Amino acid sequence: MDSVGALIITVGVGCLVGGYLYARSRSQPANKTMEQSKNARVTVSEVWIYPIKSCGGISLPAEKLGPFSFVRDRRWMVVREDTKRFLTQRQMPKMSLITPTWDSQNDCAIYSAPGMTRKLTIPFKGIQPDGPRYDVGIWDDTCPAIDEGDDAASWFSEYLGLSVRLVRTPDDMQRKTGEKYRAPESDNVAGYADGFPFLLISEASLKELNNMIGETEYPIIMRRFRPNIVVKGTAPFEEDNWKAIQIGSVTLHNVKPCGRCKLTTVVPDKGEFGGPEPLQTIQKQLGGNFGQNLSHSTGSVGKSISVGQEVTILETKNL
Numbered sequence: 001m002d003s004v005g006a007l008i009i010t011v012g013v014g015c016l017v018g019g020y021l022y023a024r025s026r027s028q029p030a031n032k033t034m035e036q037s038k039n040a041r042v043t044v045s046e047v048w049i050y051p052i053k054s055c056g057g058i059s060l061p062a063e064k065l066g067p068f069s070f071v072r073d074r075r076w077m078v079v080r081e082d083t084k085r086f087l088t089q090r091q092m093p094k095m096s097l098i099t100p101t102w103d104s105q106n107d108c109a110i111y112s113a114p115g116m117t118r119k120l121t122i123p124f125k126g127i128q129p130d131g132p133r134y135d136v137g138i139w140d141d142t143c144p145a146i147d148e149g150d151d152a153a154s155w156f157s158e159y160l161g162l163s164v165r166l167v168r169t170p171d172d173m174q175r176k177t178g179e180k181y182r183a184p185e186s187d188n189v190a191g192y193a194d195g196f197p198f199l200l201i202s203e204a205s206l207k208e209l210n211n212m213i214g215e216t217e218y219p220i221i222m223r224r225f226r227p228n229i230v231v232k233g234t235a236p237f238e239e240d241n242w243k244a245i246q247i248g249s250v251t252l253h254n255v256k257p258c259g260r261c262k263l264t265t266v267v268p269d270k271g272e273f274g275g276p277e278p279l280q281t282i283q284k285q286l287g288g289n290f291g292q293n294l295s296h297s298t299g300s301v302g303k304s305i306s307v308g309q310e311v312t313i314l315e316t317k318n319l
Helices: 003-040 093-097 150-160 203-214 280-283
Strands: 043-048 057-060 062-064 076-080 099-103 108-112 121-122 133-138 142-149 164-168 198-202 229-232 241-247 250-259 291-297 304-306 311-316
Touching: 043 062, 043 304, 057 099, 076 133, 093 150, 121 150, 150 164, 198 203, 198 250, 203 229, 203 280, 203 291
Parallel strands: 198 229
Antiparallel strands: 043 057, 043 229, 062 304, 076 164, 099 108, 108 121, 133 142, 142 164, 198 291, 241 250, 241 311, 250 291
């Protein structure tokens, strides 16, 4: 055999071995995470709701599930007055500074924002439950909405410097999730979330993402990713391999990885974009995804998820 032939064989074998080692390295985290899930107790560490889409969230000890998601999650949305299209931190990062507190006694959210001389109170049943209805746009969907009146519109318009309306989801809204990502035994409907009822992230995944990124000017905290459910006791990215889980008496199906956008670069406590991270690293090292979108079973409506509850892994994807 001449030297050229030998070189070709050597390179070919090297490519095969390299490809095998790469594939094996990609499979090892999944195997490792499955071993950890057998030996570690996975629990809920945080429960979050975001009553108005793209505004501040509220951390709770527990929350009940409704048809769309948690009962108080993304039931409201800010839309442009002229186009009736949804508005988010992608266009208006200062929306992160619109901060809610929940008045349990009066069952209402109380909103404040920098520079606003008064707070805005929004009852859970709506400011005007029988207000005018019209269609609004969110991504490729056209959804029904109930207008929450001129006072709320004026408050948000003053803060944002743009003519907007505040709208609420009708209880009978049927906004279906993408057909390709529907879960079994589920109504597969969402409120004003981007596309799915719930978002879950583990503490370990955020820690590992920060290890990948290294030092940054602004901290990469969980609030940048706006999860509904945060869990602990996992290996990094173990949740990516879950197909179905149970939390208490609630069954959740992992339907799609969460594709990330520039909203993750908003610094929540500053209300402005803070540089390329964490999106740059997520795109380069994690395929553009971080966190998992979940849909709940129809039988889970009316039940609750609480901090401290154990997460039982019912089925895995065997990635």
